Amino acid sequence: MDPKEGEDDMGGNDVPILMAAEGGVQLVQGMTLFVIAGFLMIFGALFAGRFVRPQLPHADKSAAYECGEPAFGTSWVQFDLRFYVVALVFLIFDVEVALFYPWAVVYGGGAHRGSGAGAEVLQQVKVAALFDMLFFFGVIVVGFLYLWRFGYLDWVRASTGNRAGHVVAPPPKPREPAAA
Amino acid sequence: MSWIQNKFEEGLIVTSLDWALNWAKLNSIWPMTFGLACCAIEMMATGASRFDIDRFGAGAFRATPRQSDLMIVAGTVTYKMASRVRRLYHQMPDPKYVMAMGACTIGGGPYFKHGYHVVKGVDLVVPVDVYVPGCPPRPEALLEGLMRLQDKIRHQTIAKTPEVKAKEKVLTTA
Numbered sequence: 143m144d145p146k147e148g149e150d151d152m153g154g155n156d157v158p159i160l161m162a163a164e165g166g167v168q169l170v171q172g173m174t175l176f177v178i179a180g181f182l183m184i185f186g187a188l189f190a191g192r193f194v195r196p197q198l199p200h201a202d203k204s205a206a207y208e209c210g211e212p213a214f215g216t217s218w219v220q221f222d223l224r225f226y227v228v229a230l231v232f233l234i235f236d237v238e239v240a241l242f243y244p245w246a247v248v249y250g251g252g253a254h255r256g257s258g259a260g261a262e263v264l265q266q267v268k269v270a271a272l273f274d275m276l277f278f279f280g281v282i283v284v285g286f287l288y289l290w291r292f293g294y295l296d297w298v299r300a301s302t303g304n305r306a307g308h309v310v311a312p313p314p315k316p317r318e319p320a321a322a
Numbered sequence: 323m324s325w326i327q328n329k330f331e332e333g334l335i336v337t338s339l340d341w342a343l344n345w346a347k348l349n350s351i352w353p354m355t356f357g358l359a360c361c362a363i364e365m366m367a368t369g370a371s372r373f374d375i376d377r378f379g380a381g382a383f384r385a386t387p388r389q390s391d392l393m394i395v396a397g398t399v400t401y402k403m404a405s406r407v408r409r410l411y412h413q414m415p416d417p418k419y420v421m422a423m424g425a426c427t428i429g430g431g432p433y434f435k436h437g438y439h440v441v442k443g444v445d446l447v448v449p450v451d452v453y454v455p456g457c458p459p460r461p462e463a464l465l466e467g468l469m470r471l472q473d474k475i476r477h478q479t480i481a482k483t484p485e486v487k488a489k490e491k492v493l494t495t496a
Contacts, residue, residue: 194343195416196324202412208386210406 227294238282245275324480332481340479347391347417348475349379351468354390356410359397361424361458368461378468387413392471393448394464398426398433399441411448419474421467422450425457432457 207213249268289295330336353375357365368375375381384390387410399407411420422444425431433440441447451474454467482490 193325196327198323198416200412202409203415205413208388208410208413210410212409 224297227289231289231294234282234285238279241278242275245271326480328480328482328486330481331487332479336479336481340481343480344476344478347478348472350382351378351380351392351419351471351475352382352384352390353380353392353394354387354410354414355383355385356393357396358399358403359424359426361396361427364458364461365394365396365423365464368464373461373465375465375468378465378472380468387411388415390414391417392419392421394421394423395427395444395448395450396423398431398437399444399447400439401441402439404441404444404447407444408447419451419471420444420448421452421454421464421471423454423456423464423467424459425455428453428455 205213206217249271357363367373369381369383380392387393391414393407393411393414395407411418422428426433426440427444430437430440430442434442444450452467452471454463456463459467
């Protein structure tokens, strides 16, 4: 590369940098206008609505419950903590199905038989997807084994001193007679 | 009542604003998902593709009274349900409208004489804007009722009513 060409490069680089700076200013201006317009639209609509909307408060209207039934009690009620674990387990397996199904449909079977470079790339993607799913499944299996091992799958279980789960109350060992 | 109501005399600006407000209101009457008896089947048919109440802007059946403008009382209102109907009506935001659909809702219908458990007309519980007769009314009838409700909304105005004007006149002359 001769020095003249390099000089040209330097000279040519100045203009794009300036343009980039101008573009940045324009971007900031545009973003500012966008944010201001967004706020104006929301609060303008709320402000205009204040004058147009009727305001007829009623005790039933401000009630929290909206199914027609009279509400009773408070919302601070206790419920069984076991539902929490059940909900978590459901969520895990729900996500699992949601991810497994499209993966199996798209990459499963011989749906994309073909030849050439495309088929080769697809094969690579398939293998990568398989290992991705195996990793994902492994994570879930660890969680599942945890649940199984510590007895979260049993609905009825002792609440204290029973981490193993499958034995609710270990029977006391009969005292062996002292060996002679 | 809104702030703008009864503030200004009728004029070009007020009537234009009336037109715009009413246009918006009458083309987005969202009914409540609320079926009490067999009339609700016809109401569902009205919402489905053959009759398509959404052509009139009333197809968005809301699952909560908080978001609905219209309560289509579709079916027999029993005494047990009456208090619920009234509570739901109160929970709807203003402006709100009620349509009594079918003979039972209008006046007890076939249960008028021997129905010990039926309210003899839902207008004993909530104010009704449009009555749609029939047992049950066909979907066309319900659409007709909706159009009559739209007519009602179309004639609303925010201008001073004659009563308000007369009252002001009395106050100023006194």
